[in-house]
Amino acid sequence: EQRQQPNLRGQPTAVVQYNSWKGGGLIAVSYEARKFGVKRSMRGDEAKQVCPQIQLVQVPVARGKADLSIYRDAGSEVVSILARKGRCERASIDEVYLDLTDAAQTMLAENPPESLELNNEEVLKSHVLGLSLDAGDVKEKVREWLHSSDADHRDKLLACGAHIVAELRLQVLKETEFSCSAGIAHNKMLAKLASGMNKPAQQTVVPFSSVMGLLQPLPIKKMKQLGGKLGTSLQIDLGANTVGDLLQFSEAKLQDHYGLNTGTWLWNIARGINGDEVEGRLLPKSHGSGKTFPGPRALKTIASVEHWIHELSEELSERLISDLDQNKRIAHTLTVNASAYKVVVSNDSDSHKKFPSKSCPLRYGTVKIQEDALNLFLAGLREYLGPYIKTRADQFNGWGITGLSVSASKIIAIPSGTRSIMKYFHGQDKFFSSMNQLNDKIIPEDVVLSPSGDHLGTESSLILKQNELRSEISGEGTKLKHAMDGVKSQEQKKKTLKEKGTSSILRFFQGQASCSSPRQGRINTSQEIKASQSLGSQTVGISSPELIKADPLELLLTERKTLKGVPNLRQEERTTNAWSYKIDEIDPS
DNA sequence: ACGGCTTCCACT
DNA sequence: TAGTGGAAG
Numbered sequence: 001e002q003r004q005q006p007n008l009r010g011q012p013t014a015v016v017q018y019n020s021w022k023g024g025g026l027i028a029v030s031y032e033a034r035k036f037g038v039k040r041s042m043r044g045d046e047a048k049q050v051c052p053q054i055q056l057v058q059v060p061v062a063r064g065k066a067d068l069s070i071y072r073d074a075g076s077e078v079v080s081i082l083a084r085k086g087r088c089e090r091a092s093i094d095e096v097y098l099d100l101t102d103a104a105q106t107m108l109a110e111n112p113p114e115s116l117e118l119n120n121e122e123v124l125k126s127h128v129l130g131l132s133l134d135a136g137d138v139k140e141k142v143r144e145w146l147h148s149s150d151a152d153h154r155d156k157l158l159a160c161g162a163h164i165v166a167e168l169r170l171q172v173l174k175e176t177e178f179s180c181s182a183g184i185a186h187n188k189m190l191a192k193l194a195s196g197m198n199k200p201a202q203q204t205v206v207p208f209s210s211v212m213g214l215l216q217p218l219p220i221k222k223m224k225q226l227g228g229k230l231g232t233s234l235q236i237d238l239g240a241n242t243v244g245d246l247l248q249f250s251e252a253k254l255q256d257h258y259g260l261n262t263g264t265w266l267w268n269i270a271r272g273i274n275g276d277e278v279e280g281r282l283l284p285k286s287h288g289s290g291k292t293f294p295g296p297r298a299l300k301t302i303a304s305v306e307h308w309i310h311e312l313s314e315e316l317s318e319r320l321i322s323d324l325d326q327n328k329r330i331a332h333t334l335t336v337n338a339s340a341y342k343v344v345v346s347n348d349s350d351s352h353k354k355f356p357s358k359s360c361p362l363r364y365g366t367v368k369i370q371e372d373a374l375n376l377f378l379a380g381l382r383e384y385l386g387p388y389i390k391t392r393a394d395q396f397n398g399w400g401i402t403g404l405s406v407s408a409s410k411i412i413a414i415p416s417g418t419r420s421i422m423k424y425f426h427g428q429d430k431f432f433s434s435m436n437q438l439n440d441k442i443i444p445e446d447v448v449l450s451p452s453g454d455h456l457g458t459e460s461s462l463i464l465k466q467n468e469l470r471s472e473i474s475g476e477g478t479k480l481k482h483a484m485d486g487v488k489s490q491e492q493k494k495k496t497l498k499e500k501g502t503s504s505i506l507r508f509f510q511g512q513a514s515c516s517s518p519r520q521g522r523i524n525t526s527q528e529i530k531a532s533q534s535l536g537s538q539t540v541g542i543s544s545p546e547l548i549k550a551d552p553l554e555l556l557l558t559e560r561k562t563l564k565g566v567p568n569l570r571q572e573e574r575t576t577n578a579w580s581y582k583i584d585e586i587d588p589s
Numbered sequence: 590a591c592g593g594c595t596t597c598c599a600c601t
Numbered sequence: 602t603a604g605t606g607g608a609a610g
Contacts, residue, residue, distance in 0.1 A: 017593060025592050027610095040610090041592050059593095066594065092596070092610050225598095228608055261599075288595060295590040335603090357604060405594085594610105601605080 001057040002030060003074075003177045012036060012051050016044045017059040017066040023048065027059065031200050063311040065291045068093075069319075077176045079282050085168055089279040097188050098168075099278035104160035113159050114149040123166035126184075127198045130210030145207070154208045158184055162205050169203065189274035190214075192224050211272035216244035223269065230258070234266075246270035283327055283411075289315040290337070290405025298341070298400030302378075305401055309336075309377060310370045312406045317366040320408055324364075328416075331408035334369060335359040336376035339403035340384060356380045362408055373406045 001015055002008045012033035016024030023044020036051035047054050059066045075093045082088050087099040107113075124142055131141045145151070146159045161184045173179055179201035183194025186208065193214070194204040206214060220243055221231045234240045237257065238249065246254075247270050255263030268274060289312040299305050323329050337357045358376040363369070385399065 021590075027593070043592085068594070072595095094610070225608070230607085259600085284596070286596065290594060292591080292593060294593095297590085333603095354605080359603065402591085403593095407595090596609085598608085599606090601603100 001028075005057070008055055008057070011055050012038065012053060013055040013057060014038060014044075014047055015059060016056050018061075019044055019056070019058060022046070023056070024058065063315055064308075065289070065311065065315070067315070074176075074178070076282075078172055078178060078180070081172050081175055082168060083282055085164060087278050087280045089281050090283065097191065097278045098165075100161050100164055101157075103164050104157045107160040107164065108156055112149075112156070113163060114147045116147070116163075119143070120163065120166050120170075122170055123163050125202065126162050126166065127202060127204040129194070129197075129204065129206050129214055152208055154186065158186070158205055158207060162203065165203055169201075186211075187272075187274040188276045188278060189224065189269055190272060193218075193222070215270065215272055216242065218243045220246070230262070233258075243270050283323075283329070285411060286407055286409040287316060287319045287323065287331070287411075288405055288407030289313075289319070290403065290407075292339075292403040293400075294402060298402045299404075300400050305377060305404065306374055308404050309373045309406065312404060313370040313373045314366055316406050316408055317364075317369050320364065320369075323411065328414045329411045330364075330414060331362050332410035332412060333359050333408065334362040334372055334376070335407050335409065336373050336380065337403070337405045337407070338377060338380060338401055340381075340399055340401050342385070343398040353384060355384050369406070377404070 002011075002013055008030075010032060011030070012035070013030040014026045014033050015028040016026055018024045021043075023046070026038070026040050026042050026044065026047060029038050029040055029047075033047070033051055033054050036054070038047045038051050038054060042050075044056050047056070059068065060070065061067060071093060075090070078094075079088060079090050079096055082096055082098050085098065085100065086103050089097040091097055123146060124139055126142055126146070128142055128145050131138070131145060145155075146162060151159070165182045165184055169180055169182060181195050181199045181201060182203040183191040183197070183206065184203060185191040185194050185206035190206045190211065194206045197204045220226050220234050220240060223231070223243060226234065234246070238246075240246050240249070246266060249267070251264060251267040253263075254266045257263065258266060291308060291312065293299050293308075299308065320331055323331070335357055336359070338355045340355045342353070358380045360372055360376060363372060381399075
C-alpha cells in the first residue's frame with residue numbers, strides 16, 4: 001500500500017480489513033507504526049489509540065469479503081525475480097526460500113569474493129553472526145570476513161551467497177520498490193531464523209562456526225514450528241527452554257515423546273541440522289476463499305449460507321480460471337469447511353462438535369462449483385446436526401454458521417504434448433469412467449461465435465469456427481449418443497481414443513454428472529443451464545488454428561489466448577477468430 | 590465478537 | 602484417501 005500511495009512512505013501505516021467493527025482488524029503494520037507498539041491483531045481503533053497519526057488503508061472488498069489478490073500478486077512479483085537466481089520455493093504470501101548452492105559454487109570458482117575489487121555497498125552492510133562483538137570497525141570486519149581467502153570452504157560459499165543475495169535484494173527493490181530482509185545460511189531453518197534477526201531491509205549471515213552459538217541460548221519458541229503447542233510441550237514436559245537445552249535429550253527419548261519423525265527432527269534442529277530441501281515451487285498448492293461470521297452475524301438460514309457459498313465459490317472459480325490461464329494447472333479437489341455452533345438440545349454434551357469438512361472432485365465452472373460446494377456443505381450440516389435433522393425449512397433450528405470456506409487443491413500442471421496428455425489421462429482411473437458417463441450426453445451442433453454472444457444458452461460445449469476440425473468431428477459430433485459402450489474392454493477404449501483422439505478428448509471436456517455425494521438425485525440440467533446463462537460462462541479462445549490441425553490436443557491445452565488486459569468486454573466477446581471451448585466444461589476427473 | 594483470511598504440513 | 606489439527610504469515 002505504501003508503494004501504491006507514495007505519500008504513505010515513511011509514515012506509520014497499517015492495512016485493515018473491514019472497519020465497521022472497532023475500526024477493522026489489522027493484517028499488516030509498517031515498521032514506522034511498529035515503533036508505536038502497533039501490532040497485528042489490533043483493531044483499527046486500538047491502533048489509533050497508541051498511534052493517533054497512523055494511516056489505515058483498507059483491504060479491497062469484493063463480493064462482500066476481503067479480497068487479497070493484490071497482495072498475492074505483489075508476492076508473485078518478488079518470486080519471479082528471485083527465481084532467476086536459483087531454485088525458489090514460495091513459502092508464503094511474502095516469503096521465499098532460495099537455494100543458491102549452484103550460483104555460489106559457480107561464483108566461488110569463477111569470481112571469488114577476494115578478487116572482487118569494487119564492492120557492492122549493500123553486501124558490506126551484512127550482519128555476520130559471531131564476528132567478535134567488541135566494538136571496533138565492524139564494517140571492516142565484515143569486509144574481511146566476506147573476502148578472507150583462508151576461510152572455511154563452507155563460509156566462502158556463504159560469502160558468495162551474501163553477495164548474490166545483496167544483489168538480488170537490490171534488484172527486487174529496483175523492480176518492485178519493495179525492500180526485503182534475508183538470512184543466508186546452510187539450511188532453510190537457519191536461513192529463516194537469520195532473516196528475522198535484522199529487519200527491515202537487511203541481511204544476516206550465519207557462518208558455520210556460529211551455528212551452535214546462535215542456537216544454544218535461543219528460546220525454543222523462536223524456532224519455526226516451535227511457536228505453538230509443540231514448543232510449549234518441550235518447555236513444560238521436558239523443561240527445555242532454549243534450543244541448547246534440547247541437546248541433553250537422546251534421539252530415542254525425543255522420539256518416545258513426539259514420534260519418530262518429530263523426534264528426529266527435534267534432535268537435528270538442536271544441532272543446526274536440517275535437511276529440508278528447497279522445493280522448486282513458485283505457485284501455491286491450493287486456493288481458498290473464506291469468510292467468518294462472528295457473533296450476531298452467524299448465518300442462520302440455508303438461504304444465507306447459499307448466498308455466501310455462491311460468493312466464495314465465485315471468487316474461487318475466478319482464481320482457478322486465472323491459474324489455468326496463466327499456469328496451465330487444473331485443480332482436482334473441492335473442499336468446503338465451515339464452523340458452526342449448535343445450541344444445547346438434549347444436553348448430550350454434543351454442542352461442541354466440530355463441523356466436518358467435506359470434499360469432492362472439482363468440476364470447473366462457477367455454477368458447478370457453487371452447486372457442489374453447497375451440496376458439500378449440506379452433507380456436512382446433516383452430519384453435524386446428527387439425528388436432529390429437522391428437515392423443516394431453513395429457519396432458526398438452533399444452529400448458526402460462524403465461518404465458511406471453499407477451497408481447491410490437488411492442483412496439477414497440464415502436461416504438454418499429446419503423448420504425455422494421453423499418458424496423463426490414462427493414469428487416471430476416472431478418465432475412462434467419465435468417458436462412459438458421456439454416453440448419454442449430446443454433442444451439439446457447432447456454434448459460431450458471434451459478438452453478441454447469442455450462442456450462449458445452447459448447451460454447446462465446444463465453439464469451433466474453423467471447418468477442418470469441425471468436419472472431423474461432425475460425423476459423430478452432431479447428435480451423437482452412445483459413442484462408446486461402457487462394456488468395451490480397456491484395450492478397445494484405448495484404441496478408440498487413439499483413433500478418434502480429437503473428438504474423444506474434446507468430448508472429454510463435456511460437463512458431466514455432479515458430485516455424487518451428497519445430493520442423491522441428478523441435478524436438473526435445465527436449471528444448470530439457466531444458471532449458467534444468467535451468470536455467463538467463461539470461454540477461452542485459441543489462436544493458431546493450423547497448429548490445431550497438426551496437434552489439436554496440444555493446442556487445445558497449451559496455446560490458449562490470454563484474455564487479460566482487455567477491459568470492458570465480456571470474455572466471450574474477446575475470443576474472435578479463434579478456437580475455443582468453455583472453461584465451464586473442463587472436468588478434471 | 591475469535592484477529593481474518595490464507596496456505597501448508599503431519600498424522601490418522 | 603478424506604478428514605483433523607497444528608502452525609505460520
